[in-house]
Amino acid sequence: MSKAHTSESGSAGSAADYRRREWRRAWESMVASRWALIGMIILLVVTFAAIFGPLLAPFDPNRQNIMMRLMEPGSDGARDVTYWLGSDQLGRDVLSRLLYGARVSLLVGVAAIAVGGVIGTIAGLVSGYFGGWIDDIIMRLGDIQLAFPFILLAIMFLVVLGPGLVNMILVLGIGQWVTYARIVRAQTLSQREHEYVEAARAMGDSTAMILGRTILPNILAPLTVIASFNVAGVILSEAALSFLGLGVPPSVPTWGSMLSESRDHLLSNKWWMAVFPGLAIVLTVLAFNIIGDWLRDFLDPRLKENG
Amino acid sequence: MQSVVVLIGVTLISFFALQIGGDPTYLFVSENASTEEIERTRQMLGFDRPLYIQYLSYVWNVAQGDFGNSLSYREPAMGVVLEAMPATIELTIFSLVLAIGLSIPLGIAAALYRGKPVDGGIMTFAMLGQSIPNFWMGIMMIMYFGLYLRWFPISGHVPFLEPLFEGDVATAFKNLPQSLYYMVMPALAVGSYTLARNARLIRSSMLEVLQQDYVRTARSKGLSERRVIFHHAMRNAWLPVVTMIGLEFGFLLGGVVVVETVFSYPGIGRLVFNAINQRDIPVVQASVILIAVIFIVLNLVVDLIYARLDPRVKL
Numbered sequence: 001m002s003k004a005h006t007s008e009s010g011s012a013g014s015a016a017d018y019r020r021r022e023w024r025r026a027w028e029s030m031v032a033s034r035w036a037l038i039g040m041i042i043l044l045v046v047t048f049a050a051i052f053g054p055l056l057a058p059f060d061p062n063r064q065n066i067m068m069r070l071m072e073p074g075s076d077g078a079r080d081v082t083y084w085l086g087s088d089q090l091g092r093d094v095l096s097r098l099l100y101g102a103r104v105s106l107l108v109g110v111a112a113i114a115v116g117g118v119i120g121t122i123a124g125l126v127s128g129y130f131g132g133w134i135d136d137i138i139m140r141l142g143d144i145q146l147a148f149p150f151i152l153l154a155i156m157f158l159v160v161l162g163p164g165l166v167n168m169i170l171v172l173g174i175g176q177w178v179t180y181a182r183i184v185r186a187q188t189l190s191q192r193e194h195e196y197v198e199a200a201r202a203m204g205d206s207t208a209m210i211l212g213r214t215i216l217p218n219i220l221a222p223l224t225v226i227a228s229f230n231v232a233g234v235i236l237s238e239a240a241l242s243f244l245g246l247g248v249p250p251s252v253p254t255w256g257s258m259l260s261e262s263r264d265h266l267l268s269n270k271w272w273m274a275v276f277p278g279l280a281i282v283l284t285v286l287a288f289n290i291i292g293d294w295l296r297d298f299l300d301p302r303l304k305e306n307g
Numbered sequence: 308m309q310s311v312v313v314l315i316g317v318t319l320i321s322f323f324a325l326q327i328g329g330d331p332t333y334l335f336v337s338e339n340a341s342t343e344e345i346e347r348t349r350q351m352l353g354f355d356r357p358l359y360i361q362y363l364s365y366v367w368n369v370a371q372g373d374f375g376n377s378l379s380y381r382e383p384a385m386g387v388v389l390e391a392m393p394a395t396i397e398l399t400i401f402s403l404v405l406a407i408g409l410s411i412p413l414g415i416a417a418a419l420y421r422g423k424p425v426d427g428g429i430m431t432f433a434m435l436g437q438s439i440p441n442f443w444m445g446i447m448m449i450m451y452f453g454l455y456l457r458w459f460p461i462s463g464h465v466p467f468l469e470p471l472f473e474g475d476v477a478t479a480f481k482n483l484p485q486s487l488y489y490m491v492m493p494a495l496a497v498g499s500y501t502l503a504r505n506a507r508l509i510r511s512s513m514l515e516v517l518q519q520d521y522v523r524t525a526r527s528k529g530l531s532e533r534r535v536i537f538h539h540a541m542r543n544a545w546l547p548v549v550t551m552i553g554l555e556f557g558f559l560l561g562g563v564v565v566v567e568t569v570f571s572y573p574g575i576g577r578l579v580f581n582a583i584n585q586r587d588i589p590v591v592q593a594s595v596i597l598i599a600v601i602f603i604v605l606n607l608v609v610d611l612i613y614a615r616l617d618p619r620v621k622l
Contacts, residue, residue, distance in 0.1 A: 140312060140316075141316075143312075143313055143316075144312070144313050144316030144317065144319075144320065145316075145320070146554075147313045147316065147317055147599055147602060147603055147606075148317065148320070148557075148595070148599050148602070149557040149558060149560050149561035149598060149599075149602060150561065151561035151562075151564065151565065152560075152561055152564065152594075152595045152598055152599070153320070153595070155564070155579065155583065155591065155595065156321065156324045156591060156592070156595045157324050157327065159583055159586065159588065159591050160324055160325060160327055160331075160334065160588070161327060232437075232438065236440050239440050239442075239443075240440060240441075240442060240565045243440075243442055243565065243568075244565065244568065244580055244583060245580075245583060245584060246583060259440075259442065259443060259446065262446065263446065263569065266446065266449060266450060266454065267454070269450075269454070271450060274443075274446050274447070274450065275447075278439075278440070278443035278446065278447065281440055281443065282435075282438050282439050282440070282443070285437075285438040285439075285440075286434065286435065286438035289434060289437055289438050290434065293434075
């Protein structure tokens with residue numbers, strides 16, 4: 001599974017020109033596939049909500065109001081404010097909590113991938129480049145980790161470590177490294193013998209230099225595809241763990257914990273408490289999955305012929 | 308051999324998980340325990356000994372299925388977990404059967420009608436299936452099919468494996484229809500992701516197989532399209548799915564843990580959920596390790612099956 005090098009187009013044009021052309025090609029392909037554009041728009045909206053949540057939210061997400069418990073969507077509160085998506089069992093505004101929840105989901109998703117991606121990439125580069133016993137050890141470690149269904153591993157560590165944003169990011173991040181390590185290793189193995197690597201070696205570049213500056217840029221494309229799908233998976237895991245009560249502290253609203261609270265009010269048909277946080281998760285995850293699909297087709301058109 | 312290494316690794320990780328938060332004694336005493344009580348527990352559980360001795364005795368205990376007593380049930384944790392196991396296995400197997408069983412016709416249909424609305428519909432559906440959290444799917448099904456349409460029960464479980472293990476075959480099979488009826492919603496919720504992913508996998512694998520020479524040969528021999536698809540193409544198209552089944556089972560087990568709590572289904576998941584809330588560490592550990600062991604054994608079995616299905620694979 002090798003992928004295209006950044007093939008220098010023979011005709012004239014600087015690197016900047018080339019980059020600009022690639023961006024334009026990406027944009028055109030995104031518009032053409034329509035789905036990818038929809039995914040991108042959803043993602044922008046969620047990111048916007050995450051960044052500007054405090055400005056957009058009509059209420060303080062933690063402000064309780066006993067008089068306004070379990071209000072239906074669209075109910076008017078005091079002083080002309082509306083509970084557009086209803087209120088929960090403590091009278092907190094569902095919309096405001098959703099907006100704040102976007103922060104946790106996105107932050108955990110992206111940060112965990114950064115943690116897992118960096119560890120995995122380094123492990124994979126080392127494993128693939130050096131081979132031998134280092135390779136054996138790293139890959140066996142990966143096998144062992146994959147022997148656990150991931151969510152259970154996360155549960156086990158979070159129960160002991162205690163809930164918290166940093167713990168959540170670390171556990172979810174470390175849970176992802178194997179995927180990256182395996183792909184980077186395979187890619188490095190195939191790149192190692194290429195002439196450009198040999199050239200770098202002949203010029204006396206240090207090993208770190210060869211790995212980081214020479215090989216890494218040539219294997220980044222498949223990593224971005226994996227990362228996109230991975231963010232989707234991590235957001236799902238975060239929601240599940242929050243749902244189980246292992247997420248961030250209760251003072252921070254998350255989509256998963258909102259769903260957890262909604263369970264007690266299903267029988268009395270307080271549907272809005274369950275429907276909206278779930279939709280938020282689905283749309284966000286869907287957006288990352290769609291973009292992952294599109295990225296894969298865009299970066300490696302050969303795969304598209306099958307799909 | 309490989310499995311042994313992995314098993315040792317599993318014990319290392321679970322042992323490490325206990326130690327990672329500092330002195331593990333505090334995990335086994337209540338929050339307002341006195342200093343003497345803490346000291347006594349530390350000595351009783353052996354946390355005052357050197358780490359490597361702790362590890363060895365941990366492995367020794369785990370090998371005997373001894374995880375200590377559950378902090379909330381006051382009986383051996385392993386026993387508590389084993390009691391909840393059959394219900395979870397039932398649900399996992401049923402959701403695996405549903406997911407694989409439905410994904411094969413869907414994937415093949417999508418491949419055969421490639422580019423047509425059927426394909427588009429199935430693939431959109433699959434994309435959604437991969438993006439919906441299983442527990443939310445469960446909640447939505449409870450609201451719509453359970454509370455609104457009243458088609459399916461929203462919680463509970465009728466045991467099938469449990470009487471079977473006790474030798475009461477008659478009761479087991481008498482329970483079976485009810486048992487399945489109670490499991491339809493949780494199983495679909497657990498299996499939706501797997502169903503969606505496998506439908507996509509089978510579609511692309513089928514598309515690839517349909518372009519192979521031997522399929523063209525079969526067609527040019529004048530075999531009916533039906534025969535070509537079912538006898539020649541399909542066999543190879545689902546090989547990638549078979550390799551995944553072992554991993555899939557583990558993945559589903561993980562999903563079951565979450566979904567069980569939604570349906571108040573009396574399996575390991577609900578047990579773990581309650582154990583988390585009560586910080587009942589022995590029960591959490593026993594559950595996780597038991598599931599890991601099942602998972603490893605299953606993958607071994609799948610490797611063996613795969614070697615039979617594909618003669619090129621040697622063990």
